[in-house]
Structures are given as C-alpha cells and as structure tokens.
Amino acid sequence: MEIDIPVPLPHRTQIPHTNATILCCNCGVEIDGTVSAGALCNECIKLTVDISEGIPREATLHTCRDCERWLQPPSQWVTAGPESRELLALCLRKLRGLSKVRIIDASFIWTEPHSKRIKVKITLQQEAFEGTILQQTFDVEYVVASHQCPDCAKSFTANTWRSVVQVRQKVPHKRTFLYLEQLILKHSAHKDTINIKEAKDGLDFYYSQRNHAEKFVDFLTSVAPVRSKKSQELISMDIHTSSKSYKFTFSVELVPICKDDLVCLPIRLAKQAGNVAPLTLCYRVGTSVNLLDPNTLQTTDISAPIYWRSPFNTLADVHELVEFIVMDVEPTGIQKGRFFLAEATVARASDLGNNDITYFTRTHLGGILHPGDSVMGYHLSGTNFNNPQFEALEESNAYSSTIPDVVLVKKHYERKKKKSRNWRLKRMNKDEGEMLPRKQDQERMDQDYEMFLRDVEEDQDLRSTMALYKAQQEKKLKDQMEGVETASTADTEATEGDELPKIDMDELLDEFEELDVEDDQ
DSSP: OOOOOOOOOOOOOOOOOOOOEEEOTTTOOEEETTTOSTTOOHHHHHHHOOTTTTOOSEEEEEEOTTTOEEEETTTEEEEOOTTOHHHHHHHHHTSTTGGGSEEEEEEEEOOOGGGTEEEEEEEEEEEEETTEEEEEEEEEEEEEEEOOOHHHHHHTSTTOOSEEEEEEOOOSSOHHHHHHHHHHHHHTTTTTEEEEEEETTEEEEEESSHHHHHHHHHHHHHHSOEEEEEEEEEEEEETTTTEEEEEEEEEEEEOSOOTTOEEEOOHHHHHHTTSOOSEEEEEEESSEEEEEOTTTOOEEEEEHHHHHHSOOOOSBOGGGOEEEEEEEEEEEEEEETTEEEEEEEEEEGGGTTTOOOOEEEEESBTTTOOTTOEEEEEEOTTOOOOOHHHHHHHHOTTTGGGOOSEEEEEEEOOOOSOOOOSEEOOOOOOBOOSSOOOHHHHHHHHHHHHHHHHHHHHOHHHHTTSOOEEOOHHHHHHHHHHOSHHHHHHHHHHHHOTTSOOOOGGGOBOOGGGOOOOOOO
16 A cells, blocks of 8 residues: 655745835825825825815904904804904804814914904814825914994983983082992992983983893992982883883982081980980991990991981081190090090180180090190080971980080191192093083082092091002102102191001002003013
8 A cells, every 4th residue: 555655845935915006196106006095195185185175264353442342243242352262263153164174273373453453373174085184274364343333332322321320419518429439430330331420419320221220229229328219201112012112210319418427316216226315426328327426435327218217417517617626635445446435625726816715525536636636526505506306405304415515526637738649549430411510619529529538548447448549650750840849748748747647558559551561672
C-alpha cells in the first residue's frame, strides 16, 4: 500500500490592498476616489464651496436716542447694553438664512462708538458633501440708525398723559417738598414720569399709564403722612366694542405740619396720644408726625388717619422764629435719645442793651447749648394766636399754667457770608409753566432752599435718609480762579466759629459722570 507523502507548498506573498486614487479635477492632486466628493480635494472644496451663501453681510439696527432701546421686529423695543448677549441675539435674528446652518461661535469686533457701526464675527458649520463638513468664519457689519420709539414720541407730544398725581401741601414754605424731592431722587420714584410741572402749593406728576401713577402714590404713602383721592374722566367711548378711554387724577395731600413747627394739639387728642402735653414741637416728619414735649422730653406720634380724622393747623412755623441769647444753662441729667433736658435762661437778641428782660424755660437742647450761644425759638409771652386749640389750652385749668414764655427749637450758627460747601444735592427737572416766578417769589424760594441746606448740615438723622454728592471739582477750581474772596470766606468762617456743623467726606457719594478715567501715554 502506497502512502502519499505531504509535499510542502510554496509560501504566497499577500499583495497589500490599495484604494483607487484619482486626480483632483482642479489642481491635479491625488485623492482617494472612494471618499472624494465631486472629484475635489479638501483645499479646492474650501475654495469653491461657500456654506454662507445667502446670508447677508450687511444689516441695519434701529435704536431710540432717548431711551436707548433697540427695535426687535416687528414692533417690540428691548433694552440691551453695548456688546451684551441681548444685543448679540438681536443682531443674529436680523440675518436671514442662519436657520439652515449650525452656528459655532459669534462675537463682537471692536468699533469706534461714534462710528454708528457694529461688527459681528460669526463661525458656521455645514455638510458640503456626503461625509464632508465645512467650517467657515465671516464678518457682518450692522449700521446703527436712529428711530424714535412710540413711547418717547408720545412723551414729547402735549396732552398725551393718561394719569396725573397732584401732590399738595398748604404751607407757606417749600421745605417739605424739598425733602420729598430728595427722597424721590434717592429711590428713583420719578423714572416713569413724562413731565413734572410746578403748581400752586405743590407739584403735578404726569404719567402715560395708570399703574405707574398708582405705584407713585404708594411710594408717597410709604414715606410721608398723606391722604389720597382718585377721580376719573371719560375721554372717548366706542359704542360698537364698548371700549372706553379714561384719564385718571390722583390727589395727594400732605399733612400741613413741618419740621420745627410749634403744634398745639386738641386736649382730647393729647390725652389719647399718651397723655402728652398739648403744646408740642415737631422734630421729625416721616410716615407719621413725630412730636416732642420740650418740658418733659415725652414723644408721641400722630399718624395720617388720626390727623385727617380731626385736622388742625400749626400754631407757628419757622418764619416766626426769634433769636435768643443763652445766659445760663443747667442740665437736669435727664436724657432720651439725642435730647438732653436742661433749664435755660435766655434773652431776646434784640433786647440786649435795651432792657434786662430774661426768660426761664426748659429745653431739649441741653447737650449742645452753652452760655453765650444763639438759639432760635418761639416767643409765646405777649403773642396773640388765632388758634382754637390754643384758646382752649389757655382756658383749661389743668394746662393753662404749663404754657411757657419761650420754646427753644434749634441752635443758631452765625453765617456772615455765603458758605462754599463741599457737597451738593440733585434737583429734579421741573416745568415751571407758562409764567416764570416773580422776583419776590424767587427770592423766597432761594431762602427756603438755603434753610433746607442748613437743616441738612445740622441734622444728621435728616441727611441719613438722603443722597449727598461731592461738589464738582470744576466748580471748585472756578471759584478759586475768581478771586481771593472764596479763600477769605473760608478763613473767616473758620476763625469765627469752629463749631459750624460739617459733613464728612465719607457721607458723600461720587457721581458716575465724574468718574472719568484718563490714560497717561
């Protein structure tokens, strides 16, 4: 039997598998023919295929110069800061064709602010051929055009208001309105007003919407003792749709009691308010009227509902203050808060050298008065008041003997020349109306404002509720260049009285307009 012997076969070499290569139809470079699209290499695809075709390279943005808002078509106005995400989204919405591609990145390119141009750098991705994805970057330039929004156009048109808030206070001076003005500025409660107009005994605030006026009335109620009344007037009515258009008027009246006023309470109300003495001094006006008895340092509050339930007038205001000279002061040791009870002997400044009449009284200013100081107060001895509450007080057996001859109010600081202050207050832009104030009225308004500034300097609790700003440096330099009078005034005040109230620089604020940064090249 024959057996086949295995014969070894020769080893076969494997030939490597290679893809079919073709030449690029543009540049002739060898490329893989199995994956190439359109017989083009990658470089030629980048040069010949434009994935951003149909996307405009220029567009127009509309902005309002007054409110600095941007128009978002068709009719919406949005707020967007420079180079913000909101402005970038608005720019991308202006371009047609972006929905067909994928946005990888978008950013702003810096331009001059006055050039009225905005440039955006956009990076896109899209599949050009099967298995081929292209990425492309291009710039879009936007032209910023000015266009007034309907709200601003309406605000510059006369008689377009929908609601008005009439704030009134029947007092002979404007000090309370000056304080109220500072509160409004500090809390930006006037930002929605379209006009502020001066009227007799107050101000009128005009609004384009009813809810803005209601919000302002709520603010006044939270900072001052007021009462409000609402009325409406029908302007037009559509009989087909039964739609009506109204104008709303809110009447807000402040309590006619101001700081440093002498108040004589009704005896019944004084007993209900903690059995305080009827003859009191108003030392603060907040959400309620804060009253102080100078003889005992007892305080009480009269809220707005209680006052309007049985209203009464003040006995004397700050225009009737008389200057007295302190002859002697003896503290009693009784203190309540910032008030120190003391017994003082005073004489009228006009009587010095004429007679020797002095008056003995109790005062709450024991902590700041010294012999020889000047103090302002009300002279009740020999004065006739046309006030029913004071007449009832004089006829009362229990309170007639407690009426003092003099009620001291505040310390008087001698100011011979106009003081150049290192601080200032902001004022609201008000429409004075068709007729400008007379010269006498203007002088009275300037005097009231000067008295208000002195109250701010002397009362720390008062200025803690307001925003005080540093005086502008340009004004200081201008005052120094005018002559030596400014410097001599400061020296005179420093030598005459070092006790003049001063406001620390830590209490003052810087304005953003004054924080200019200059680059030193």
